[in-house]
Amino acid sequence: MQVDIAIIGGGPAGSAAAITLAKSGRSVAIFDKAKFPRDKCCGDGLTTLALRLGESLGLIPSKISNWKDVQEAILHWDDNRSVPCALPSGSGSYAAVVPRLDYDQALLDIALANGASVYQGHGLESISIESEKAIMAIDGLGTVSANSVIAADGMWSPTRRLLGLSIDSYRGEWHAFRQYFKNVGPKANKLHVWFEPDLLPGYVWSFPLSGRRANIGFGVLRGGQISISETGQIWKDLLSRPNIREVLGDEFEPEGRHTAWPIPARVNAIPLSHGPVLFTGDAAAAADTLTGEGIGQALLTGILAGEALLEENQVAKIAKRYERSVAQELFSDHQMSLVLQKILSHPKATRCALSVATSTKWTRNNFVRWMFEDYPRALLFTPKRWKRGGFRRLGAYTDRVEH
Numbered sequence: 093m094q095v096d097i098a099i100i101g102g103g104p105a106g107s108a109a110a111i112t113l114a115k116s117g118r119s120v121a122i123f124d125k126a127k128f129p130r131d132k133c134c135g136d137g138l139t140t141l142a143l144r145l146g147e148s149l150g151l152i153p154s155k156i157s158n159w160k161d162v163q164e165a166i167l168h169w170d171d172n173r174s175v176p177c178a179l180p181s182g183s184g185s186y187a188a189v190v191p192r193l194d195y196d197q198a199l200l201d202i203a204l205a206n207g208a209s210v211y212q213g214h215g216l217e218s219i220s221i222e223s224e225k226a227i228m229a230i231d232g233l234g235t236v237s238a239n240s241v242i243a244a245d246g247m248w249s250p251t252r253r254l255l256g257l258s259i260d261s262y263r264g265e266w267h268a269f270r271q272y273f274k275n276v277g278p279k280a281n282k283l284h285v286w287f288e289p290d291l292l293p294g295y296v297w298s299f300p301l302s303g304r305r306a307n308i309g310f311g312v313l314r315g316g317q318i319s320i321s322e323t324g325q326i327w328k329d330l331l332s333r334p335n336i337r338e339v340l341g342d343e344f345e346p347e348g349r350h351t352a353w354p355i356p357a358r359v360n361a362i363p364l365s366h367g368p369v370l371f372t373g374d375a376a377a378a379a380d381t382l383t384g385e386g387i388g389q390a391l392l393t394g395i396l397a398g399e400a401l402l403e404e405n406q407v408a409k410i411a412k413r414y415e416r417s418v419a420q421e422l423f424s425d426h427q428m429s430l431v432l433q434k435i436l437s438h439p440k441a442t443r444c445a446l447s448v449a450t451s452t453k454w455t456r457n458n459f460v461r462w463m464f465e466d467y468p469r470a471l472l473f474t475p476k477r478w479k480r481g482g483f484r485r486l487g488a489y490t491d492r493v494e495h
């Protein structure tokens with residue numbers, strides 16, 4: 093089989109790239125080893141960045157099962173401090189929670205509707221570069237050659253590994269657990285974040301889902317105060333901590349098994365291209381290094397890869413354009429997140445920062461908007477964004493009636 097553009101992986105990064113290209117009439121084929129709908133170990137939280145980009149790609153919340161808008165985040169620290177922080181109302185959506193089973197399927201459907209070919213249950217098995225073209229073996233399909241490849245195949249990126257570009261012993265910056273629960277108490281109908289001193293700069297979350305369900309999990313920084321081998325025990329102990337239990341109620345029950353997965357967050361220190369191959373999303377280690385969120389970054393890098401292919405037609409120029417645009421959009425935010433992560437590594441500094449950030453209604457409103465990326469974290473260092481009205485941007489879906 094011969095294709096113009098092959099996309100390896102049909103998660104948010106792969107679908108975003110496919111939609112961008114297919115909408116402009118380019119011929120694209122997505123190959124994913126999984127059959128959709130498929131789950132992905134994730135908190136299912138959509139930040140403002142993810143919501144805005146999802147809207148631009150054609151995602152319609154009312155058409156996606158189990159979409160849950162979030163209007164308020166409740167922050168907990170110091171065992172007994174909890175502060176509700178409201179997101180702006182009447183100016184669009186700033187945060188939402190959607191199970192990845194539904195979200196990823198909806199994005200893939202848009203790619204299909206725009207003319208992308210989607211091969212599910214067909215994983216990449218080998219890849220080599222010959223005369224600036226990619227020659228791949230795809231499970232069940234045989235040899236596929238492509239002029240360009242977008243690697244959107246997640247944290248362990250088989251494309252990167254098969255090209256010999258993996259970094260030995262790299263396991264991601266974060267390690268995170270998540271599990272779905274049913275019959276959670278009424279307080280768990282809101283979004284909660286706990287800054288537990290032993291997990292800093294990591295945190296625990298309970299993200300609300302419809303029908304008394306919640307996505308609950310926690311993440312810790314690799315090399316931080318907790319070793320990864322201890323996290324299994326922490327997970328067992330976490331749900332019995334009184335401050336967390338109080339929100340979850342007495343009747344909550346697990347649904348299925350918990351899952352754990354790494355989060356890669358080093359976008360400025362990883363090759364973003366190799367010949368005709370562009371790396372996107374988790375395959376480009378694009379998650380935010382402060383919060384571990386990566387859906388918005390996956391959409392963004394997928395779109396940027398698509399745009400680079402639309403705007404240039406030589407392999408070297410495509411790669412250069414893509415790398416430049418990723419650097420422009422993500423590197424300053426990444427640097428700023430690294431600085432903040434250092435501050436949040438210390439319980440005293442965290443306590444102090446949270447006390448100040450939640451001291452008045454104004455600081456609470458702005459802090460929570462900032463948490464959900466309404467203000468990109470490095471806005472002060474990227475004056476280009478000021479012109480776009482970065483300090484007063486509306487949320488996504490401004491014409492939609494919130495529910």
Ligand SMILES: Cc1cc2nc3c(=O)[nH]c(=O)nc-3n(C[C@H](O)[C@H](O)[C@H](O)COP(=O)(O)OP(=O)(O)OC[C@H]3O[C@@H](n4cnc5c(N)ncnc54)[C@H](O)[C@@H]3O)c2cc1C
Binds near residue numbers: 126142216353
């Ligand atoms: C516990 C946890 C909680 C998280 N919570 C959040 C959150 O609340 N909000 C947020 O924004 N981010 C969160 N993240 C990060 C987020 O899940 C990822 O950043 C995001 O999924 C990256 O999307 P992607 O498209 O790059 O990769 P993925 O979503 O991982 O998709 C990769 C695709 O590649 C396919 N693939 C793999 N190997 C092959 C192969 N050989 N051939 C073909 N296809 C292949 C896979 O089947 C998969 O469909 C969390 C991560 C974890 C681990």
